Amino acid sequence: MSNSNILDYLNDPSPRTLGRSPLEWLDRLHKPTVIHVTGSDPSRTRAMATLLHGNEPSGLFALHRWLLEQQTPEVNMLFLLGGVYPAKIHPPLSHRQLPEGLDLNRCFKEPFEGEEGAIAHAMLAELHKAKPECLLDLHNTSGTGPAFAVTITNDAAHQALTSLFTDRLVMTDLRLGALMEYSEQEVPTVTIECGGSQDDHAHQLAYEGLIRYASRPDVLSLEQADWDVAVMRNPIRVELAPEATIEYRLEPTGQADLTFPPDIERRNFGIVSPDEPLGWVGEKGLRILTAISHNRTENLEQVLQVRDGQIYPAQAIKAFMITTNPVIAKSDCLFYAVKATGDPIF
Ligand SMILES: [Zn+2]
Known part of the structure; x- marks a missing residue:
């Protein structure tokens, strides 16, 4: 042709x-x-x-x-x-x-x-x-x-x-x-x-x-x-499992595997420290998320941690491409992250 x-x-x-x-x-x-x-x-x-x-x-x-x-x-x-x-x-x-x-x-x-x-x-x-x-x-x-x-x-x-x-x-x-x-x-x-x-x-x-x-x-x-x-350099992609559910709300309803606040996009390119909560996980915890670097799956616990149902960065990170569009969040990725310095996490 x-x-x-x-x-x-x-x-x-x-x-x-x-x-x-x-x-x-x-x-x-x-x-x-x-x-x-x-x-x-x-x-x-x-x-x-x-x-x-x-x-x-x-x-x-x-x-x-x-x-x-x-x-x-x-x-x-x-x-x-x-x-x-x-x-x-x-x-x-x-x-x-x-x-x-x-x-x-x-x-x-x-x-x-x-x-x-x-x-x-x-x-x-x-x-x-x-x-x-x-x-x-x-x-x-x-x-x-x-x-x-x-x-x-x-x-x-x-x-x-x-x-x-x-x-x-x-x-x-x-x-x-x-x-x-x-x-x-x-x-x-x-x-x-x-x-x-x-x-x-x-x-x-x-x-x-x-x-x-x-x-x-x-x-x-x-x-x-x-x-x-x-x-x-070399941000990791944080991806949501295909079967997982996500909601954007000020508080979790208990229905979703992951809840982000509706204004999560304001985190784009800002530094998030380990004492700042990003959102909430349901009963499945962090198992619904994957951290991927250079086509390899990495240990997500070096990026995110859960305390009392809330998600926190495991170290100071800079996140970007955060979206509040659940279709993109599920089909593409949730967000990208590097260390606060701009260096790769892995
Ligand atoms: Zn595009």
Whole structure:
């Protein structure tokens, strides 16, 4: 199958074709779409993927706004809009993936399973063809919270890309089949989590970051004015057992295996000390939770402890990607954690 069956292509799209709003544009898109924009220096290309998750619109909003302005970027730009199918399900921008489909951002690996695998494979072929000098992948977190970047490599180039958007960089050795693993092709690749999908700040950050990405002569070296990037290395993933139940309440009802307070998201990126309770467990205790580092299951008791039915950190930790969406909490993970210093717990 050729890529044209899987992807649509737009070259230097005119404002006429884009619709007046991102939703009008989304309405006109029918497949995952590749957009080429010619730059002042056409010998180089920078790539940006977004909407890999159909309910994470900051990148789409930023791209639509930027395309409407018709600015000539410094170099050629290659944009990849991945999750057009789930994004178009009514109401628009409410589905991470198709109801029976796979998570597209877990499909950038052999054997490129299912429809999502075919899309991922076609997107990778576009990248191989365009040979970009770098690649960004813009997402939103499912909860609210500050922006951060994720990468599998922590060097000056990855820090420079990060600093276009944020001063927090999570470095992970975990391989899940995410697009950011393209970094292994010697192309600096960073995932940007812009903040919550409903958050105007996240949309604004995506737009301002895109302007910097498209207009700077060099995005792979840190500039004086750039942020110092705080690096968090190899966070563990805390996962909930598939059969376990979770509730978000001020007090446990006794019905759920795990209860978090509704404002648990305010813990994102803050340091939680061993005397601060995070939530409550039911009769099954911590057995419903798993701590996973680099694809290995670890001893959760080095991360969390239970006293009188309440969960406390076993040592001072920094947690992030905490969500109050029970579907995400169950299907993806509950949260990530590193030591308070940013070092790995394991
Ligand atoms: Zn995402």
